[in-house]
Amino acid sequence: MKPLTSNPQSPTHNPYAAVVEVENLAYAYSHHEPVLQEISFSLNPGDRVALMGATGSGKSTLLENLIGLKEPQSGKITINGIPVEPKTLAQVRRQIGFSFQDANDQLFMPTILEDITFGPRNYGMSPAKASDRARQLLADFGLETYANRSAHELSGGQRRLAALASILALDPTILILDEPTNGLDPAWRRHLAQVLLNLPVQVILIASHDLHWLGRVTQRALVLSGGRIQIDSNIQPLLEDGATLDQLGLPIDW
Amino acid sequence: MLKLSLPLRLQLSLVIVVGAALLKHYAWYCLGVYGAIALLWAWLLRVPICRLGGLLGTELIFLSLLALPLGWERASFLLIRSLVCLVTMNSFLLTLPPHSFGIALKGLPVPAPLKENLLLAGQYMEILLSEVTRMQRSAQLRGLNGTTAWLRYASAAMIGALYLRSLDRAERVYAAMVTRGYNGQLPIDSPLRPKERFAILAAWAIAACVTLTSYRI
Numbered sequence: 001m002k003p004l005t006s007n008p009q010s011p012t013h014n015p016y017a018a019v020v021e022v023e024n025l026a027y028a029y030s031h032h033e034p035v036l037q038e039i040s041f042s043l044n045p046g047d048r049v050a051l052m053g054a055t056g057s058g059k060s061t062l063l064e065n066l067i068g069l070k071e072p073q074s075g076k077i078t079i080n081g082i083p084v085e086p087k088t089l090a091q092v093r094r095q096i097g098f099s100f101q102d103a104n105d106q107l108f109m110p111t112i113l114e115d116i117t118f119g120p121r122n123y124g125m126s127p128a129k130a131s132d133r134a135r136q137l138l139a140d141f142g143l144e145t146y147a148n149r150s151a152h153e154l155s156g157g158q159r160r161l162a163a164l165a166s167i168l169a170l171d172p173t174i175l176i177l178d179e180p181t182n183g184l185d186p187a188w189r190r191h192l193a194q195v196l197l198n199l200p201v202q203v204i205l206i207a208s209h210d211l212h213w214l215g216r217v218t219q220r221a222l223v224l225s226g227g228r229i230q231i232d233s234n235i236q237p238l239l240e241d242g243a244t245l246d247q248l249g250l251p252i253d254w
Numbered sequence: 255m256l257k258l259s260l261p262l263r264l265q266l267s268l269v270i271v272v273g274a275a276l277l278k279h280y281a282w283y284c285l286g287v288y289g290a291i292a293l294l295w296a297w298l299l300r301v302p303i304c305r306l307g308g309l310l311g312t313e314l315i316f317l318s319l320l321a322l323p324l325g326w327e328r329a330s331f332l333l334i335r336s337l338v339c340l341v342t343m344n345s346f347l348l349t350l351p352p353h354s355f356g357i358a359l360k361g362l363p364v365p366a367p368l369k370e371n372l373l374l375a376g377q378y379m380e381i382l383l384s385e386v387t388r389m390q391r392s393a394q395l396r397g398l399n400g401t402t403a404w405l406r407y408a409s410a411a412m413i414g415a416l417y418l419r420s421l422d423r424a425e426r427v428y429a430a431m432v433t434r435g436y437n438g439q440l441p442i443d444s445p446l447r448p449k450e451r452f453a454i455l456a457a458w459a460i461a462a463c464v465t466l467t468s469y470r471i
Contacts, residue, residue, distance in 0.1 A: 069429050090435070098433045105426040108377050110356035114443070122435030127443060150353040152380050170434065 017081065018042035019174060019203045020066065025075030027058075027065055035061050037227045039075065043174075043203045048196075050214040050235055051207040053224030054249030059207040060101070062224065063176055066205075067098050080173065094123065097172030097201070101179040103163040107151035112143065112162050115151065119170040130169070137165040141195065157188030161195070173202045181210045193217045211252050215239045223248055260354055261361020262450045263299070266457055267346040268363075270295060271339045273461030280331055281468030285338065288464065292338045296345040309344050310337065353380065360442060370440045378423070385416060 025039035035058040043049060053059050064070045066077060068089045077084040079092045100106055109115045116134035121127060138144045141161045143154075151159055160180060167175070177196075181189045189210070196204060196217050208214055214221070214235065221238050223231040225248045231238060238245065245252050258266070274288040296306065317336050321329040350358060356376045362369055389412045398408060428436075446454070 064429075067433055069433070093433050093435065096433070098430075100426060100430055102426065104381060105423065106430045108374060108427055108431070109440075110360055110373060110377070114441075118431075118436075118441060119434035121441035122437055127441075148357075150356060150377075152353040167434065 018044050018078075019047075019080055020205075021076075021078045022066070023076045025062075025065060025072050025077065027061060027070060027072045034073075034227055036065070036072075036224075039229055041222055041229060041232060043205065045202045047202075047220060048204045048218045049206070050218040050221045051205060051224065052209075052211070052214065052221055052248075052250060055209075057224040057249070058227055059224055060178055063098070063178055063205070063207055066176065067096055068092055094170070095172055096174045096176060097167030097170055099163055099167055099175075099177045099180060101182055103156070103159040104151070106163040106166055107159060110150060111148050112138070112151060112154070113147040115162060116166045116169045119166060123170070133169055134165070137168055138162075141165055156183045157185070157191065160184060160188070160192065164192075164195070168199070175199065175201045175204045177204070177206045177208075179208055180206060181208060181213055189213050209250075211239060211245070211250065223250070225249065259361075259446075259450065260350070260358040261446060262453065263346055263349075264358045264361045265363070265446075265454050267295070267342050269454065269457040269461050270342045273465045274335055274338045274342075276465050277335065278468040279328070282331075284464050284468040285331070285335060288338050289334070292341040292345075296341055299345045299349045301345045301348050305348055306341070306344055309348070310340055313340050313344075355379075361446065366439065366442070369442065373440065373442070374427075378420075378427075381423075382416065382420065385419065386412070389415070 020043040022042070023040050025036055026034055027036040028034040039062065051059050051062065061070065065072050066079075066084070068084050068086075071086075079095055082088050082091055082095075084092050107115045109118055113131065113134050116137060117125075117127065117130035120130040120133060125133070135144065135147060138147055141164075143158060143161060143165070146154060146158065146162070151162065154162060160183075164177075164180075175196075180192060184192065193213065193216050196206075204218070206214065206218060218235055221231065221233060221235040222229050223238070230248060231244070239252060242252055270288065270291055274285070274292075277284050277288070314333065314337065318329070318333060321332045321336075323329075324332070346358075356373055359369070359372050359376050362372065364372075393408060393412070398405070
């Protein structure tokens with residue numbers, strides 16, 4: 001797998017500043033108990049971070065707050081120095097590539113090529129240039145023969161890669177993946193890991209239950225439990241601490 | 255099979271159907287011309303004859319029930335005209351590759367908002383159908399059986415669940431669109447090359463001549 005073509009640096013990029021900064025974030029669904037409380041962390045250039053937690057711990061909710069799909073009750077999120085607010089959403093989203101749990105939710109155009117050119121063309125890229133970029137990405141992922149086919153003709157693993165290509169076409173500085181290995185067999189999980197390890201993005205944040213796979217693609221772990229970040233540490237020692245993971249509802253060997 | 259792109263095939267099919275539909279009543283000669291064109295179209299697309307025949311039979315039985323009360327003379331013209339249109343559109347649909355309905359819909363000459371809705375609906379029809387199939391299968395594997403009232407209740411529950419899941423999916427798809435900069439308009443390419451556009455213009459010109467001739471005869 002050859003590395004992807006390099007992406008242009010964000011004009012606001014400062015190699016010494018945090019790319020993602022979250023301060024005292026709190027979020028609750030209306031009339032319910034808070035799902036997230038006092039969430040604070042920062043992600044720096046080069047970070048490959050796993051967001052872990054038991055089912056219902058708020059991983060997806062946190063990710064959706066980062067991209068502005070949900071508005072927190074309190075706290076502050078900044079992306080490359082830009083606060084995430086209703087009036088800055090377009091700017092923020094331009095920098096973040098967000099991959100949803102279900103790849104089908106992202107593949108809605110008649111052909112795979114159009115799914116990948118969808119984002120760049122929304123941001124003003126010419127159809128020809130967007131098409132070239134899309135074909136390059138498809139070639140990098142080994143999907144070039146599927147360019148003019150519908151997503152329904154692809155296998156689960158191919159759809160996952162196509163969905164990933166559709167967000168990489170925007171040259172994001174931050175990549176956020178929500179349960180990327182759902183429904184993938186071991187061969188596709190390995191293939192996806194190889195792709196992610198070669199991506200030229202500043203930060204990758206992955207929410208997943210696949211602990212062993214996370215150990216291969218990330219160096220740092222944030223563990224959510226009880227609506228709070230209970231652990232922020234290197235991932236390898238954490239994966240070796242079965243007792244702690246068990247307490248947090250993440251039994252690694254059972 | 256003739257190598258034509260799917261949007262071009264859809265457009266040419268629509269030319270034949272619209273041209274035939276606008277013929278003056280009892281213009282048998284012009285209808286004969288369209289009939290020959292429809293048969294040529296079916297031959298060019300290499301339609302499986304048995305499947306086409308089966309489909310046409312079912313459709314014509316239904317149409318004859320509607321048309322015969324209008325009187326034999328009128329009904330015969332309407333049925334033959336319907337047959338021409340059905341041969342054309344069924345030829346297109348029966349030779350459409352799997353999962354390509356959305357690609358063909360791109361060629362529809364309709365306003366952009368309608369086209370976008372049709373495209374998205376077409377894409378998700380397959381997902382909906384597969385969800386319905388999975389629900390039915392899981393119900394059957396659990397021995398779905400019983401009184402009519404119970405079966406009606408189970409069906410209603412499945413329809414309700416499908417509706418809620420569709421709403422949920424619509425929200426997620428919309429979120430996936432806005433996170434990639436969706437601004438209210440899908441960037442749909444014009445799918446036709448210049449040669450194809452010329453072919454469609456020529457087809458429209460021929461259809462217009464034949465149809466207008468029916469009003470002068």
